[in-house]
Amino acid sequence: MAGKKSPWGSGEAGSGEPADAPAGEGGDAAPDSAPPPRGGNGPRNPWLPPASGDGRRTQTLEDLFKRRGGGGGGGGNGFRLPTRPDGGSWVPVAVGIVVLLWLGATMVHRVSPQEKGVVTTLGAYSHTIDSGVSFTLPWPIQMVEVEDVTSIRRDSIPEGDGERLMLTGDQNLVDLTYLVRWNIKDLKLYTFQLAQPDETVKEVAEAAMRQSIAEVTLNDAMGSGRASIEASVRERMQRILDAYRSGVKIQGVEIKKADPPAKVVNAFKDVAAAQQDARSEVNRAETWAQQLTQRAQGEATAFDKVYAQYKLAPEVTRRRMYYETMERVLSQTDKVILETTGVMPYLPLPGMKQTPPAEPATGERR
Incomplete structure (x- = not known):
């Protein structure tokens, strides 16, 4: 490999060895795999951490963890769980307590x-x-x-101050507000049979109320027919909910308000006032008729008593009745009847009877 440059920086100036070093005594050249010295000026090995100028390398994340956690060998100053007096760990005890609490x-x-x-x-x-x-x-x-299967639940329909108009049997509209009382009689059916049992109760109440109102007149819905309407709605609701197998028992229905629509409430008030006046006149006439009937019955009873006396003494009773009748009739006239003779017929006896005598004036001499 003589005459060639190592990629790791061997043979460059300042490395300590010439580039073309002669072979040793044994005739062997220096191996190319020898690591370059630290601090050389050649290309840096990419697999080694960068070296600082003072010969120390930069700290890595692994070094930080080792120094904080003891390097996994227990020689550091990191956080450790407390131990039991016998040297065991508290982790099994804590796990056991959590399991017992959960159970x-x-x-x-x-x-x-x-x-x-x-x-x-x-x-x-x-x-x-x-x-x-x-x-x-x-x-x-x-x-x-x-x-809770014992407490009575209450649903007000409609909720709040909303208007709920329903059509009566005589084609009139009425604004109804009513209360439904119910509880749970079978918890299994209530839980598993219907998806939303509370909403189902409200919808069934709405349908039953509309059906019952459609069978009565407006006067019955607003007046004396409320009790029969409430009983009819309760019976219909229970029959429908039993068919659904809902597990719900209807305790009662109460109509809280039955008024005409807000747009025609004044006209309904006038009609109600006229009906009240008519009922008052009828009641007055019935009272007078009862008094007249009682008076006639009393007179008939008195006549029966007189007739009983008449049968015992007809002549005396007849004369007595004649005198009493003439006295009653003539007492209401202005005529004066005289049976004696020698009385002037032009004497103003009726005027004298009606005109009281004049009283003498104060201080008049007699």
Whole structure:
């Protein structure tokens, strides 16, 4: 290899050896694979870290980790977990405590008296647990979903102050606001049969109410027919939800407001006032008729008593009745009847009867 230049910098000036060094005594030339000396002026080896001017190389990321973590050999000053008094590690103990807490939280279930729980095994229904303390397999093998099955739930339709118009049987519109009370009677059906049981209850209530309102008139919906409407809606809702196998029991329906539409409320008020006046007149007429009937019945009873006396003494009773009748009739006239003779017929007896005598003036001499 004499006369050729090594790519690693051997044979250049300042390397310490001439480029064309003679062969040794043994006749062997210097090998080309000899590493170049440090600090040479030739091309740098790309596989070696760059050398600094003072002979020290730059620190690498591996050097930093070794110095901070002890190099993996335990000789550094890095962070270490505390050890037990016997020299063992606390890691197994910590893992065991975490596992026990996880098992206790996912296997032991406390259910309140008004609640029940549905247990599922890998997503499929397993059984239902009642109130009290129950045990299941840990999560995620078994899961428990607890629901309140005793408390009454209330849904106001519509929510807020919205207007809900419905068509009555006599082709009128009425604005209805009502309340539905219900609870869970079968937790398994309630959980697995319907996708959204709460929304289903509201939609069934809406359909049942519209059907019931369409069978009555506006006056019934706004007046005395509310009780029958509420009973009809409750019965219809329960029948539909039982057909769906929803596991829901309807406790009651209450109509909170039944008013005419807002645009015609003034006209409805005028009509209601006129109807109220008409009912008042009818009630007054019925009262007068009852009083007149009672008076006639009293007179008939008195006549029956007089007739009983008449049968005992007809002549005396007849004369008494004649006198009483003439007294009653003549007491209301201005005529004066005299049966004695010698009385002037032109005497103003009626005028004298009606005109009171004049009182004497104060201080008049007699």
